[in-house]
Amino acid sequence: MPDVRDGLRDGLRSALEVAGVAGAPGEIAIERPRDPAHGDWSSNVALVAAKAAGRPPRGLAEQIVAHLSAQPPPHVVEVTAAGPGFVNFRLAPSWLHEVLAEVVAAGVEGCARSTEGAGRSVSVEFVSANPTGPLHAGHGRWAAYGDSLCRLLERAGYRVCREFYVNDRGRQIDLFAASLSARQRGDEPPEDGYHGEYVTEWAEEMPAAADARQWGLERARQDQADTLAAMNVAFDLYTSESALVGRGAMDDALDELRRRGMVYERDGAVWLRTGDFGDSADRVLVKSDSEPTYFLPDIAYHHEKFSRSELVIDVLGADHHGYVPRMRAALAALGHSRDGYEALIGQNVTLRRGGTEVRLSKRTGDMVLVSELVDEVGPDVTRLVYLLQSIDTTQTIDIDVVSAQSAENPVYYLQYAHARIYSLTRQAAAREVQRVPLCGVDLSVLVHQRELDVLRALASLPDTARAAMRARAPHQVTTWARELAASFHRFWHDCPILRDDIGDDVRQARLWLVEATRIGLAAALDILGVSAPERL
């Protein structure tokens, strides 16, 4: 997609040349000033280049301005030097009219795309909840986050594999099965077993002859799959630990580590030299009772992931962050490049209901399940609420607020913007107003402040999507969508479209502005995994 900034950069580069500045920065930064009074675009080249040029930044900026004023880049109507040495550009609205046409041409699918992941493959593992119970509201955060991150990566051209690891062996599973069996008999589960209400409910469902372990795994797996489907999250690959071990992947990984001399025995256990690769200590791979730890098959799993993806991403909760150095170390011990592995740590979720916090534990009866949240507020609200803020922040979801069908709920602001667009479409149809093809429409009539603000928001979508992808921060797309919706609501309030006193040319241009808004909003909502209603 063309970018006005390219023209500005060319202009700045030649101005610097004329000014005799040799050490000009390779990449010239052009940003949107925070304060609109400073123009549409601003560059700090003069500040950056001043030192190398041995000249005061302000003077250099003025020299650049003089050159650019004589030969303005496309759309530029004014160039000024400001502040300590910024070069500010004011552009004619025509640059925004081009943005409108670009958005329409790109469509919902083509919007917000970039190419930096083209030809690259990435594996993203998220949720990976143990098959010992339903997903709680904390898991929901990783589901929403992980899937939207994948959508961002896909928009950047990556080939993405969404992965879920099923930890179906080991002590936790034994305890889960024992808890089910105990409940079935009418006994209490073991002390360190599973005490949640769902265990009792599931035990009632379980046929008397069933193998508690087998049945329980399947029951939990199905429950989780249903919940994820309800959230519109679909995984490409489920990897079961027992299957992984069954096909020898664990032994292969251990052999490979042995071959590389990374493994030794002590106290009857097998240890990995993770301490040599940045971990705080060596770790046990095989316990003295010859059972592997959780770690070993997980190493095998990650090793395998590298055979299908260049970049391997894990989305983990903060309670697992201590695990990252050892996995990083193990992968280094296997010879994988350090920057091929990325662990994204998300902070925990707490819930508030009736003004008090609800603990997320499989042991307490009042644990809040994702499925409850989805049942109560629907998948769209659920996902958007999770994507309202950064995963670096502990999130408190107030169920009373989120479930309220009121203005307090930020979700409706977005949905209402989208619904308004469809409302307009319905009204237009009722009045037999047709939108003529864009090529026959004069967009230059779009000069109202509200119109230009909407277009400015649309212009920043590609940057927003790319930045959110790089920062692994899909919530930035939510913020953008809220801004777009805000500018659209203001436009709607101030700029009538179908009213009789509106000229035909203005009406047509505004109809296309609305269509571009719909496209941008729909693209953002697609990234967020939220479907937008056509009416509220």
Next chain:
RNA sequence: GCCCUCGUAGCUCAGUGGAUAGAGCAUCGGUCUCCUAAACCGUGUGCGCAGGUUCGAUUCCUGCCGGGGGCACCA
């Protein structure tokens, strides 16, 4: 004790190496004979504290204080 993370307006949270730090909610007050008022407009003594790097720090670095999480031959 060590590691990770957060500390921004009354509350919930955005935000950026730049020029006057934003939004929602809450408060108070306005706007429908006009495409849905779930909207719009007005109303705000805020970057935890102290150093450092920088032309410029709320943003990067160090220390401190405070909240959360983690430091297993559990997963």
